[in-house]
Every structure is written in C-alpha cells, then in structure tokens.
Amino acid sequence: MPDSANALPRHVPVLIVGGGQGGLSLSFLLQQQGIDHLILEKNRIAHAWRAERWDSFCLVTPNRQCVLPGFSYAGEYGGKDPHGFMLRDEIVAFLETYARRVNPPVREGVAVTRVAPREGGGYAVQTSAGAMTADKVIIAISGYHTPIVPRVGAALPASLPQLHSLEYRNPQDLPEGGVLVVGSGQSGCQIAEDLMLAGRQVHLAVGDAPRAPRVYRGRDSTDWLEEMGHYDMPIAEHPSSEKVRQNENHYLTGRDGGREIDLRAFALRGMKLYGMLDGVDGQTIRFRQDLTQHLDAADATYLRIRKTIDDYIEREGINAPQAEPYVPCWAPKSDPETLDLEAQGIGSVIWCTGFRMDFSFIDAPVFDGRGYPGHDRGIATHDGLYFIGLPWLHTWGSGRFAGVARDAAHIVDHIAAALAPREQAMA
Structure with missing residues (x-):
C-alpha cells in the first residue's frame, strides 16, 4: 500500500x-x-x-x-x-x-x-x-x-469512574468493586456477561433491546433466516419501512462458539437487573418501574422469531428436530426502584448507550x-x-x-x- x-x-x-x-x-x-x-x-x-x-x-x-x-x-x-x-x-x-x-x-x-x-x-x-x-x-x-452519555451522568458522584462502551477493554482495567452497566443492547449485554464471568458483581439497567435465539431446531437462527430470505429484504419492503433504522439490535453472542443471551438466566447467576435509569440523587440511582415490561418484550420478540422459523419449517416440509417450549427461568418479584452506589460497593459505571x-x-x-x-x-x-x-x-x-x-x-x-x-x- x-x-x-x-x-x-x-x-x-x-x-x-x-x-x-x-x-x-x-x-x-x-x-x-x-x-x-x-x-x-x-x-x-x-x-x-x-x-x-x-x-x-x-x-x-x-x-x-x-x-x-x-x-x-x-x-x-x-x-x-x-x-x-x-x-x-x-x-x-x-x-x-x-x-x-x-x-x-x-x-x-x-x-x-x-x-x-x-x-x-x-x-x-x-x-x-x-x-x-x-x-x-x-x-x-x-x-x-459520537458516544452517547446521558446528561444524568453529570449528576453521579465526581469520584465515581465513568466510561463509555467504546473505552471498555476488560474487567481487569476497571477499579475494584461492583459495576453498573447502563443499557442492554448488544454491547451492554456482552460487556455485562464479560464482567460477570470475571467474577464482578454486575448491576444492569435494562432497556428495550429485543433478544434472539442462537441455535434453534438444529441450526443457528441466522442460517434459517438467511435461507428464508430475511437478510435479502430491502428496506422498502420491510413492514416498518425506514423506521427499522431506529430499532435496537437483537442481543445474542458468538462467545465460546455462540449462545443465547437470557438476562433472566444472568439474574439466576447473581446479576442484578433494573429498569431504565431515571435519575440520580447523590449516591442513589433511581430506575423506572419497567424491568418486567422489558424482559417480557424481549421474550416476545424471541418467541416471534422462533415461530417464524417454525412456520417456515412446516411450510417447506423440512425434517428438523423439535424444540422444547420456552419457559422463563426467572422473573423479578418486583421492579427495583433504587440502587445505593455506596452500599452496593459500585466502583465504576459503563455507559452502553450507543452513538450518534x-x-x-x-x-x-x-x-x-x-x-x-x-x-x-x-x-x-x-x-x-x-x-x-x-x-x-x-x-x-x-x-x-x-x-x-x-x-x-x-x-x-x-x-x-x-x-x-x-x-x-x-x-
């Protein structure tokens, strides 16, 4: 060159x-x-x-x-x-x-x-x-x-390190203590898992990103969707038309050969889930009461994708293994309202809130x-x-x-x- x-x-x-x-x-x-x-x-x-x-x-x-x-x-x-x-x-x-x-x-x-x-x-x-x-x-x-950091971040204690997902590299580079991850799109979910696997206590503020199956009925879901022509659909033919450009990406991962990301399963492993961040009062973070809503909406998208694949398999007469019915493995007893940064030992905040x-x-x-x-x-x-x-x-x-x-x-x-x-x- x-x-x-x-x-x-x-x-x-x-x-x-x-x-x-x-x-x-x-x-x-x-x-x-x-x-x-x-x-x-x-x-x-x-x-x-x-x-x-x-x-x-x-x-x-x-x-x-x-x-x-x-x-x-x-x-x-x-x-x-x-x-x-x-x-x-x-x-x-x-x-x-x-x-x-x-x-x-x-x-x-x-x-x-x-x-x-x-x-x-x-x-x-x-x-x-x-x-x-x-x-x-x-x-x-x-x-x-341009990384997006919500203005509410300015209200966090000045002593609390904040970084955007763009700046995150690995758990070892972060200060000791728990980590508050804000945003549950592709980056947020994968970074939250990365921290959890490293033994960090993770607190995740969940947004409205949908989730997708990884392997379903014997094949990766992307294989099915590609075969169905989903990835060849021009935007002019998409049901949402140009509005689809504003949609959040579905979360899943290719880590360790590929697997689904189920935030409910993360909760069973000790991750703390909250709704969308709503405000800051000193050491206290306030959250909207919408965690259950977001988890249910993500599951609804997950199930719609499975049904789309099921319908294709039946329509084409394809011999594919049956799938177990989906049963949520965890649900919050109530939507958490607040998080005390000091009491929970939060050592850093990662903003996984996208780009402009x-x-x-x-x-x-x-x-x-x-x-x-x-x-x-x-x-x-x-x-x-x-x-x-x-x-x-x-x-x-x-x-x-x-x-x-x-x-x-x-x-x-x-x-x-x-x-x-x-x-x-x-x-």
Whole structure:
C-alpha cells in the first residue's frame, strides 16, 4: 500500500473516506472497473475493529457471512471455522489480509475535515494533509461516531469512574468493586456477561433491546433466516419501512462458539437487573418501574422469531428436530426502584448507550432533521455523493459483513455509469 507520507493528489475521480470493510470493498471493485480513486483513512485500516472493541469482542453473525468482493472467510481467506464467530483480533487479521490482496491506494493518518460541492460539479475536500478535489465522494465511516452519555451522568458522584462502551477493554482495567452497566443492547449485554464471568458483581439497567435465539431446531437462527430470505429484504419492503433504522439490535453472542443471551438466566447467576435509569440523587440511582415490561418484550420478540422459523419449517416440509417450549427461568418479584452506589460497593459505571451519527464535516444539503443522509441504496440526493456501511442502508446486512459487498457493487456500478459519458467525450 502507498506510503501515507506521500503528498495528496490535487484531484481524483473518486475519493473514499474511511478504510474499513466498506472502503476496501469499494477499492477492489473500482480497480476492476479501472476507475482511479483514493482512500483517506483518519487512523489505520480497520481502525474501528482494532481500537474500538473490547478484548473479548466477537462477531454475532457466523464467519461464513464474512464475504467481501473477491474475498470470503471460507474461500480465499481459508478460514477453518465457517460456523464460528471471529474474535476481535481475528477480525482485524481477516481485514488486514484483505487489504493486502486489494492493495488499495490509501493515505492513512489523514482526516477529512470538510466536503463541499463545487460550482460546476464535483467536491472540494479539506483534509489534515491539505486540500484536494474529487468528482465523486463516498463516505464509508458507518454511523457510529459520537458516544452517547446521558446528561444524568453529570449528576453521579465526581469520584465515581465513568466510561463509555467504546473505552471498555476488560474487567481487569476497571477499579475494584461492583459495576453498573447502563443499557442492554448488544454491547451492554456482552460487556455485562464479560464482567460477570470475571467474577464482578454486575448491576444492569435494562432497556428495550429485543433478544434472539442462537441455535434453534438444529441450526443457528441466522442460517434459517438467511435461507428464508430475511437478510435479502430491502428496506422498502420491510413492514416498518425506514423506521427499522431506529430499532435496537437483537442481543445474542458468538462467545465460546455462540449462545443465547437470557438476562433472566444472568439474574439466576447473581446479576442484578433494573429498569431504565431515571435519575440520580447523590449516591442513589433511581430506575423506572419497567424491568418486567422489558424482559417480557424481549421474550416476545424471541418467541416471534422462533415461530417464524417454525412456520417456515412446516411450510417447506423440512425434517428438523423439535424444540422444547420456552419457559422463563426467572422473573423479578418486583421492579427495583433504587440502587445505593455506596452500599452496593459500585466502583465504576459503563455507559452502553450507543452513538450518534456525526456527518457535520459534509457541507451538502442531504441530511434530515436527525442528521441522517437522504439516499437511495447509498446514492445520496446530491449528485456525486455516496454512503456505505450504514445500518439498513439497503438491507439488514448493510451495516455488517453480510451485505457490504452488494452495496459496494451497486455504488460502483452507478459511478461507472456516471463517469462513462465523460470518458467517452474525452476519447
């Protein structure tokens, strides 16, 4: 790959902002089309996987779904565990191997600070290494930018360490004592389990994220759902339409070969569960009286997924083992109202409360009131601007390894078609 110290070109036909799986996929396909381009990566290739995940982090989708243009886990990479779930460092190694195969034109350590349309077409781009222009700009930096820490965190005792899930690495790095984890999405549940397995007393403020089965009727649930075409459903055909982009991800884990996450089972093992955090009075945390509601709602989603699979098996006449009926293993006698930080020996708080998108460096009229870019399958409403890697950009897999190749191909085909008339005129 080119030396990041080289000076930036004054102009490129296509500029890609971000060097993750989306940017690498685009580069592979652009090279196949013979389209000159450049990737600018603020940090290093695969930085988000490398530096923004905790030590025990692993995929929740099977390795076999890691299929990038010209490169797949079970194929060119030669992975030996297609039904397993890569750990963080294995994901980085997978992407580094792909980067060597793609050999993209990339400048690492260069931040893009402004992208603005130019009069007459194309874009002016300001970077930490100088200015340049581009005919087309593709934003490949996902949608997880600014960590969200609720304002109520400011009311916690100043002596109590707080960190966001982005900063969490392992239980050993935390101060001694119990840990309050706020949020029960993918990160919250997995971090809470990581701490529990390390022997920490965990207090988990449960939100409205749903849960999903791991292995059901003899197969991983993702195998069934993929076979049913669930992951190929475009957002335009989803019952919730664009509202699905605001949904919480289902929680489950790929840890130790993959298993379900059942917060009720965690409670039986000693984890303390609460409703959503509602306020702080000195050393006392107040919670909403909605723990039972959230546990029941998560189970309802879990059972709906099981029934969807049951109906498919029956409809297709598939011979699959029967499943035991689901029976909740635990229920709270009452929804806890408060937590005394001092009495319970809480030594730290981890905010697993998500991220906000921050595309403020893009000075183009494409964003709605929430800051979400207007686009059709990644093709923005302003000519020459594109997005890739956003959750439900087109399908469920758009923000994951499962769908990025398809999205990249669609964008590159659109760019190739747009650039062809200009090239023909210059011939």
